[in-house]
Amino acid sequence: xxxxxxxxxxxxxxxxxxxxxxxxxxxxxLAGCNPCRERLRELxxxxxxxxxxxxxxxxxxxxxxxxxTQQAQxxxxxxxxVLIKTAGHLLAAGTATAALLYxxxxxxxLLHPVTTPEFNWGQLTQPLPGAFLIAALAVLAVLILxxxxxxxxxxx
Amino acid sequence: xTQSLSLYSLLRRGNIGSPEALLVARAKTGDQPAFExxxxxxxxxxxxxxxxxxxxxxxxxxxxxxxxxxxxxRLRQFRGEAAFSTWxxxxxxxxxxxxxxxxxxxxxxxxxxxxxxxxxPRPCEDDGPVMALLRExxxxxxxxxxxxxxxxxxxADISRVMGAPQGTxxxxxxxxxxxxxxLAAERGVR
Numbered sequence: 001x002x003x004x005x006x007x008x009x010x011x012x013x014x015x016x017x018x019x020x021x022x023x024x025x026x027x028x029x030l031a032g033c034n035p036c037r038e039r040l041r042e043l044x045x046x047x048x049x050x051x052x053x054x055x056x057x058x059x060x061x062x063x064x065x066x067x068x069t070q071q072a073q074x075x076x077x078x079x080x081x082v083l084i085k086t087a088g089h090l091l092a093a094g095t096a097t098a099a100l101l102y103x104x105x106x107x108x109x110l111l112h113p114v115t116t117p118e119f120n121w122g123q124l125t126q127p128l129p130g131a132f133l134i135a136a137l138a139v140l141a142v143l144i145l146x147x148x149x150x151x152x153x154x155x156x
Numbered sequence: 157x158t159q160s161l162s163l164y165s166l167l168r169r170g171n172i173g174s175p176e177a178l179l180v181a182r183a184k185t186g187d188q189p190a191f192e193x194x195x196x197x198x199x200x201x202x203x204x205x206x207x208x209x210x211x212x213x214x215x216x217x218x219x220x221x222x223x224x225x226x227x228x229x230r231l232r233q234f235r236g237e238a239a240f241s242t243w244x245x246x247x248x249x250x251x252x253x254x255x256x257x258x259x260x261x262x263x264x265x266x267x268x269x270x271x272x273x274x275x276x277p278r279p280c281e282d283d284g285p286v287m288a289l290l291r292e293x294x295x296x297x298x299x300x301x302x303x304x305x306x307x308x309x310x311x312a313d314i315s316r317v318m319g320a321p322q323g324t325x326x327x328x329x330x331x332x333x334x335x336x337x338x339l340a341a342e343r344g345v346r
Contacts, residue, residue, distance in 0.1 A: 011329065011330040011333050011334065012326065012330070015304065015311075015329065017311055017326060039337075042337050042340070042341060043333060043334075043337050045340070046289075046333065046336045046337050046340045047305070047333070049285075049286055049340070049345065050208075050286055050289075050290070050301070050305050050336070051305045051307065053284060053286035053287070054200065054204050055200070055203055055204060055207060055213065055216075056200055056203075057199035057200050057202075057203045057217075057220065061199065061203070061217055061220060061221065062192070062195055062196065062199060064221055065195055065199075065220075065221055065224045065225065066188070066191075066192055066195070068221065068225045069188070069191060069224070069225055069228040070188065072225060072228060072229055073186065073188075073228075076229075
């Protein structure tokens with residue numbers, strides 16, 4: 001191995017990135033080459049210099065971090081319990097009310113036998129107009145509650 | 157349920173013996189003292205990594221705060237595939253680079269004269285010789301060197317944190333360290 005090849009490998013050698021066989025070749029070259037040894041020494045000296053230039057985080061920083069995380073937790077709690085829950089319940093209740101309003105004639109028919117004895121039971125066998133829409137609204141209300149629960153679990 | 161699941165995943169990966177893994181599992185359930193212990197363990201490493209990337213001690217403190225708050229909010233996303241410290245360093249690198257982008261945008265605005273001259277940043281004269289050397293490196297080389305000097309990360313970890321192939325990271329490290337060596341020799345920094 002000549003100096004040019006060794007120079008290219010010195011960084012990986014000092015960082016311990018080389019395979020054993022290659023590292024042995026570099027070591028053999030270094031044993032007999034003063035300039036390359038000096039280059040390696042300089043490289044290691046700079047590494048040590050950078051590694052030694054360290055700051056220690058003070059107590060105030062940790063206290064500030066903990067305060068902020070507590071605030072984040074409080075915000076998450078309100079997000080979950082106030083925002084998501086209220087929005088989810090309002091949406092579900094609104095959808096269910098819309099379904100009930102749409103189904104009102106049918107429901108009135110259903111209650112009719114109780115209020116009027118001459119009610120014709122055959123009326124109930126009539127197909128419900130807009131039954132599909134009412135079912136869709138009911139499914140939507142249930143779906144909203146599921147999405148709300150999923151969001152609550154995700155942000156827990 | 158969440159706690160038992162995360163403990164199960166730790167057992168499955170054979171990390172159960174590590175107190176840090178248990179701390180992470182506890183912190184995931186909202187245990188503040190466990191998270192505080194994690195902050196104490198990693199605060200210095202995160203601060204120094206941030207400082208070597210943003211090259212400003214005050215900004216590094218802000219970045220460190222952001223990193224831990226981010227980590228706290230995203231703790232549930234940590235699956236334990238890599239070490240907790242590696243995950244934390246990824247957040248640090250992203251946060252520090254975002255700070256640098258913001259700073260570059262701010263300086264660009266300053267050049268256009270939209271901000272007051274009072275907000276022009278002071279030159280960092282108290283940084284010391286090492287920061288002055290690091291300032292001469294391109295951002296990617298500096299990030300690679302900052303991660304390398306944590307002395308905890310393998311080449312594979314550094315490459316994962318930086319989102320670049322190992323060969324590329326090796327090249328950034330070589331060029332960066334060579335430039336640092338040459339600059340230190342030229343300026344007589346020892």
